Amino acid sequence: MKNLKILDSTLREGEQYPGVRFTSQDKIHLLRLLEEFSVDLVEVGHPGISPEDEQICKEVAGKAHKAEILMHARAVSSEIQAVSRAKAHWVGIWASINPVSLASKFRGRTRHEVKDQVASAVEEAKRLGLQVRFTIEDASRTSWEDLCYLGKAAVDAGADRISLADTTGIWEPVTCANVVKKAIKELHPDIEIHLHNDLGLALANALTAIDAGATVVDTSILGIGERTGIVDLLQLAVLLHEKRDCRKFPLEQIPGLSQSVQWITGFRPEPLKPVTGKNAFTHTSRYHVQAVGKDSRSYEPYPPVRVGRSRTVLPQRARLGVPVFPYNLKIGKPFEKGASELKYHRNGPGTRWVLMDNRVDPRSTLYVIQRFFNDNPPENHVDLHTHHCDSVFLFWGDTPDGTGLICSVQVGNEEKVVHSPVSVFIPAGVAHAYCYIAGRGTYTNIVLAPEYNQSLEEPFRPAKPDRDMV
Structure with missing residues (x-):
């Protein structure tokens, strides 16, 4: 050796x-x-x-x-x-x-x-x-x-x-x-x-x-x-x-x-991958959760902190869903929702709708929200956060060509004022936030996870700046 x-x-x-x-x-x-x-x-x-x-x-x-x-x-x-x-x-x-x-x-x-x-x-x-x-x-x-x-x-x-x-x-x-x-x-x-x-x-x-x-x-x-x-x-x-x-x-x-x-x-390791997979240190079984709470060695070969990771314990068993097969057309119903259910978000300006998640369709593997702004007062309403999956910001004004909406977007260590129409790709693990500044239009957020809060990386650690960029 x-x-x-x-x-x-x-x-x-x-x-x-x-x-x-x-x-x-x-x-x-x-x-x-x-x-x-x-x-x-x-x-x-x-x-x-x-x-x-x-x-x-x-x-x-x-x-x-x-x-x-x-x-x-x-x-x-x-x-x-x-x-x-x-x-x-x-x-x-x-x-x-x-x-x-x-x-x-x-x-x-x-x-x-x-x-x-x-x-x-x-x-x-x-x-x-x-x-x-x-x-x-x-x-x-x-x-x-x-x-x-x-x-x-x-x-x-x-x-x-x-x-x-x-x-x-x-x-x-x-x-x-x-x-x-x-x-x-x-x-x-x-x-x-x-x-x-x-x-x-x-x-x-x-x-x-x-x-x-x-x-x-x-x-x-x-x-x-x-x-x-x-x-x-x-x-x-x-x-x-x-x-x-x-x-x-x-x-x-x-x-x-x-x-x-x-x-x-752009490569994403599968969630079950040892060491680096999203689920490598996630415990869900009731018996496992109880045992790990007393002694993590019960169901872990080594502590996650050793490899810079943290343990995730899901205290509740997943709900029994609807049958997937035979696969059939399901028409989902979007619903209006405040920001209080979302970590790192406050209600702020505009009206938010959940267009897709596992409540709109239990089979969904993504989360889509849309927010409508109508010349609201500007407000900083989203704090920096990261997801363990990729996500997208879409800004579209209320005019036929998509102009008319002004927002601020922060990704990593960079912040810019953006004028619609604008699309922003956010890779997994990169800290990001946005806030409304002025105008009329819609903000759409697509997150590649069926439930928003479970897609968040916890505890949140801001990305370190690249030494070559400082």
Whole structure:
């Protein structure tokens, strides 16, 4: 365990999550959080993809203070030179020679030609002063003979570390551990592991690989990545703390890491996700609630405060709802409501209507309120608050083109006066508020939760300003 290093690949693997592309500013922000979390190596991207990617990688590498920087490259001279120009410490070269890879990625080349290409690439990287991690891609579907054939060629050419990639996430823990042990004995003492989560076994495989002697484990924040992602850095850090007595990581920083990735990518972890999921520390069963009230260890493997979270106890059982099936058309009836039922709200100007929530239709998964203003006196009637889900503000004046309403909106540390028509998206976890200033029209608030108060993050913690923005 003392020699174990964690490599975080959020900035590279994370860009393989659909729709995600990180700016250099966002990568630098995440790099600083990862360094503060005691991550040893950070994989910042693939500079050989384009001049723009090379520039971004170079900017990010220049901001590293503690972590070693690794960049991706195919076994191609131009891509290795791009890594060198971008000032990485490590280059991650990869290839595979199993039948699937030869047929789909190296068409027209034999395993011997691929092996020679890898050896030449490693030698060039070493001449450029780079440390080399060579990854045997799709190792979990590659015969041991081919693993040794390709791995030894890379080691003989000067590779500093061999990485085994479970590219399709098919390994089981016992198999993963056996291959790691064999690779340490026959290939190289420094073995890295890259594990995908297609069968939900990435974290289990990581733990057995560590126990088998792997020296580096690849991770990403929230496990974000290609398809079902890879090992979740935050879950692994907690697992090592709880099961392997590893005190390396400041676990109380986990909410900040999770929230940053959610804001940047739009990815939202499922509520049942361990450590970071909304319901990870929520108790609802009457018997559980009673027991937790006496001793939280009754139904918690570790206290939520350890990972910067708080416990939620729901004292009342959910009401018996209406049948969902067969699904039928239900015509809901909006109703007028004051602000007294909403935390952080006062009645203030205008008239408020609940258009949709679990009272209008018990099947609803969202909350929609609409407020009508009619040249009311201005008043500050909403305090800063946050939701654990995304929400939207919509301002629409009473004219055909939507003009005519003036309000003030605060999101995070920024406040602006807005003139309708205006739409404001508010990501989960970001503090926000608004107030009416003048004019006539409607304000609509859509919250992606069926009940407003249960969507609030409690206790409320205002977002910290970004150091780069202060």
